[in-house]
Amino acid sequence: MNVVLGVSGGIAAYKACELLRRFSESGHDVRVVPTASALHFVGAATWSALSGKPVATEVWEGVHEVPHVRIGQHADLLVIAPATADIMAKAAHGIADDLLTNTLLTARCPVVFAPAMHTEMWEHPATQENVATLRRRGAVVIEPAVGRLTGVDTGKGRFPDPDAIFELCRRVLTRGADAGQADLAGRHLVVSAGGTREPLDPVRFLGNLSTGRQGYALAAVAAARGARVTLVAANTDLPDPAGVDLVRVGTAAELREAVLAAAADADAVVMAAAVADFRPAHYKHVKIKKVEGESPAPVELVRNPDVLAEISQQRQAPGQVVVGFAAETDDVLANGRAKLARKGCDLLVVNEVGRGRAFGSADNEAVILSRDGSETAVPFGPKAALADLLWDLVAERLR
Template sequence: MSATTDRTDAPRVVLGVSGGIAAYKACELLRRLTESGHQVTVVPTAAALHFVGEATWAALSGRPAATETWESVHQVPHVRIGQQADLVVVAPATADLMARAAHGLADDLLTNTLLTARCPVVFAPAMHTEMWEHPATQENVATLRRRGAIVLEPAVGRLTGVDTGKGRLPEPSAIFEACRTVLRRGGLGTDLAGRHVVVSAGGTREPLDPVRFLGNRSSGKQGYALAATAAARGARVTLVSANAELPDPAGVDVVHVSTALQLREAALKAVADADAVVMAAAVADFRPAEYVTGKIKKVDGVEPAPVVLVRNPDVLAELSADRARPGQLVVGFAAETDDVLANGRAKLARKGCDLLVVNEVGERKGFGSDQNEAVVLGADGTETAVPVGPKEALADVVWDLVAARLA
């Protein structure tokens, strides 16, 4: 069976394309959706067809592109397309398209579809920085988010011409992963809409000299799963990433750091207006007391000098003790190798956080794997066991517990 063959069990996705130069990137998103078994109907605006023609959309989707409200009138396309969809994703979403959607206008097939859709709706914005930052656009984005739509944060990078800044369409691969996350959740809604959450991920590195460092095995996959899942649930997400060699999740503001001190500085800045903070990064407890500016040389017959370590700040305990705003929730992670629950309970009391995700780690456990299992301990005495499964599943449990406490 070809990827574009209609199947009754295939998720039905409407890909809306508005008139921006980034419309060509939607072809890659369409390819990923169809090749992964989704049944995709492309609804381009008239302006989008100036960038990518109708024949291209039909060839890539294996289905006629829906372009006119007045075509196949007996099938009432302006109603049926939205009613039958499991997901609507608009990529790129221009400032004009989001303004029309926010104000409930229905002057073409795509805006009609948005009004009739009762499934999750994802907007992937693309525009110049000034347009994204304009108060009118920000108010329209806030309106869409308040109504339950997922408006991804645009990426930072090269725009049209020589301009660079925030407003670039997220990479199609990242938008695709966001769509898969939303579809996996089905109709569970956007319970984090209007919330700002901060997530840390990866492992810090403490330099010894220009070529060596003290580090750990953390890949950052769990933190990235937490960030992507929060974005799919409607949150505005800031991800503080320490040395994770992973693509930035779509719709997430990513701050890249390396050392524990850099992570602390970025986290303290990010949490100022955050509703919840999830510290999933593996932060080094110690760093070398002295940084050697030149590579440490091996000298025959001479033993190397001992490496003297000093303590790093305890970022999780600091965030827990000095909440940046009333009601802010703090979630920590505890990677243990033995006496997992006993050590976890002691750490929960010591750190002062609201929730602590405790998991056993080792060379073949936790670090680097696509799966995880854990117990989430609550300061209120609760224990929530999460069986082995995808890291996204653990992320959803964490956000379930956070959302319930925020509510």
């Protein structure tokens, strides 16, 4: 695949060297097109040595090859990393004053922007409008990470992990330019993942075996298809997917609060998290001790709020699509159909768990039940494949 790596003028330009290495080692043919400002951070010699190709910033270099047209025309993927507020503003308004911005206008392949800037610049209304414009046109603009910025500042605007950006780009390339890879552009999708924990005392809790891998796959695939994604993660220990807003929670009550807040303007909500049905009625503020010769006191349980049913019955946005998950150990389809009717969601992903199935595994097998009575079988395979198929069904309903 021919990959064009555009580098704009931010301190995170040095991190793009690692992204270039990942593409090259994966067998892609990479052409680096930096801006003049980017060369203040990483020199042309470095980019040329790492890519094995000449590096230019202006349309007047190598004019006989018409680089301002040819580079974009021959690209299978165009990645701008880091993407500054300046380069996104130029892309949104069609300004073409150097080789990279000309390449952006001539490219007909998927385009991915990996923003990096100070929090105030990212949150400025002008930047947000430009991002919305790019997403509406089908570009994938991933959300910047939260963390240490230049100097002592901390906040949203940090360059995402290069490995995570590469994985997102790999998903974009897998779908291809004609496969509707940005069919979720302009959409806000909320995904819950992991398993909630209900504390008994400071050291014990009621929980489950969910690791969050399916929810994380859903979030990563949605971001690669152009969506703005909010991932509500309960007790997970997985690398943050590039391009998503991550909200960490612990209990079912915390998950409910976070999901309801994010769902206010969401086009779709996918409840992939394993939410505890019950919690202890009484929390002990000190560790529960065993007493020799005495039986342990019974643990009284109370029901947790049913988040999926609440969201299904009280849709916060017009046309909102709600998807649930059902982890079953027996009578899988019968229990799934009953749950679909009871919850009132649009789609329900039903899978068998236990004995090494689903929880903690890289693969999954499921049946997606629809409120209209249709059923879609998902054969055993990577959880990202299930995510792609589920988003196909969601996209149909959003259209």
